[in-house]
Amino acid sequence: MRALTGFLLFGLSLVCQASPKIVVTDLAYEERISGYIHIVNASSQAQINGLSGSSSSQYNELEATYSYLEQGELKKFTGDIKGAILKSRQFELVQGKPHGKQNEGVYDVIARIRNGDFKGADYVLFGSLSDLDFRQDLNDLQHTDSYSKVYGLTLVADFSLVDTRTYKIVAAFTATGEGKDVKLINAADVQVTPNRGRVVRAVSQTLGDDVARQLQAQLSGIDPSFAAPTAPANSLPPDQPAQILR
Numbered sequence: 001m002r003a004l005t006g007f008l009l010f011g012l013s014l015v016c017q018a019s020p021k022i023v024v025t026d027l028a029y030e031e032r033i034s035g036y037i038h039i040v041n042a043s044s045q046a047q048i049n050g051l052s053g054s055s056s057s058q059y060n061e062l063e064a065t066y067s068y069l070e071q072g073e074l075k076k077f078t079g080d081i082k083g084a085i086l087k088s089r090q091f092e093l094v095q096g097k098p099h100g101k102q103n104e105g106v107y108d109v110i111a112r113i114r115n116g117d118f119k120g121a122d123y124v125l126f127g128s129l130s131d132l133d134f135r136q137d138l139n140d141l142q143h144t145d146s147y148s149k150v151y152g153l154t155l156v157a158d159f160s161l162v163d164t165r166t167y168k169i170v171a172a173f174t175a176t177g178e179g180k181d182v183k184l185i186n187a188a189d190v191q192v193t194p195n196r197g198r199v200v201r202a203v204s205q206t207l208g209d210d211v212a213r214q215l216q217a218q219l220s221g222i223d224p225s226f227a228a229p230t231a232p233a234n235s236l237p238p239d240q241p242a243q244i245l246r
Helices: 002-016 031-036 055-064 071-088 106-114 196-220
Strands: 021-024 037-040 046-048 123-140 147-163 169-185
Touching (some): 021 071, 031 037, 071 123, 071 196, 106 123, 123 196, 169 196
Antiparallel strands (some): 123 147, 147 169
């Protein structure tokens, strides 16, 4: 009971006080999904981390199925997370020093707090990609000779909000981003190029919205997605006095 009361009081204090200052770190990613992150080095040579054998053949295999993310696209995810948090008006954003590790963890973030990388921030939001699910599905449309070709991506990331004074994790949650592109074709073997940009954009936006929603839900105890629905407007005409028909 004491723990629950303390947590609620913490959330209430965030609501009542001036907006806390928060740093959102660049997204890291776990070692087991590093093979899905496409990195371009200074000499513009494409590489895929974590994959054995010929890097060029592995890259061609992944690119043929669009099953990869550009490392630069992780910056877009971070940007949309910041944008969604700003829209919630719950925090004031502070710029911190970019990290140099791809598989950074919470303990690395705490070490960076002690090192002064996040000066002026009350909290640091750290996120790490934990799962990527690329899908390419072919579905026949009933009663037609057409097919739908679906390219989709679901991304899962784990987040921790760290207090820069106490180094305690005051919020932790898993957020999801999803997007898909659908093409209609008239033959099952037709080759079409999916719109990766549209898919990545949708994934980034939905991920940012989910992060902002879960932050608000955990810190205030109120989930904005379950807000009471507004009563529908009454479109009926006003009541008329009774009349006797003769």
